[in-house]
Amino acid sequence: MAKHIYDKPVVLQKYDDETDSYLPERLPTLHAHINTAYFTTEKYEGKAMQDDAAMDFYFRYFPALLNVVKKPQLYRLMWGDDAYDLVGGDDFQLQHKEIRLRGVIANGGR
Numbered sequence: 001m002a003k004h005i006y007d008k009p010v011v012l013q014k015y016d017d018e019t020d021s022y023l024p025e026r027l028p029t030l031h032a033h034i035n036t037a038y039f040t041t042e043k044y045e046g047k048a049m050q051d052d053a054a055m056d057f058y059f060r061y062f063p064a065l066l067n068v069v070k071k072p073q074l075y076r077l078m079w080g081d082d083a084y085d086l087v088g089g090d091d092f093q094l095q096h097k098e099i100r101l102r103g104v105i106a107n108g109g110r
Contacts, residue, residue, distance in 0.1 A: 004033035004058050004098070011078040012068065022076055022083075025064075033058040034079065037102055055084060057101045065099045066091065077103050 010032050013022035037054035057077055059065060068075050069089035077084045084103025091099055 006031040006033050006058070006060055008032050008034050008079060010034075010057060013076050013078060013083075015074050015076075025075075027062075027064055030059060030062075032077075032079075053105045054087075055079075055103050055105075057084075057103060059099045059101070061091070061096045061099055065089075065101075068101060069099060072101065075101075076106060077101065083107070 008031060010030050012025045012027060012030055014025050015021075016023045035056045035058070037056050057079075068086065069091055072086035072089045075086045077086065083106040085106045086101050086103050088102040089100065
């Protein structure tokens with residue numbers, strides 16, 4: 001596993017049924033290493049994704065993120081002005097060293 005620098009501040013939000021909106025999770029400030037996802041032919045909600053539509057967000061292991069890995073569809077990440085709906089996550093070989101969350105840009109961006 002490559003060593004990553006976690007230097008991009010992101011905000012984790014969880015969907016709230018009562019308000020029908022996403023609300024920030026009460027977590028310490030999260031910093032991620034962000035990289036373009038390595039796939040372009042997969043589909044998300046029946047639409048082919050563009051190269052820049054999917055991003056991988058890498059975090060130092062943090063136990064609260066395991067809930068996100070288990071049910072990513074309930075969450076999204078805010079990075080800059082863009083929202084990314086989460087479509088997958090991984091705690092590589094359950095080593096509890098790094099968490100990867102894959103996000104797809106929401107609503108075509110901004």
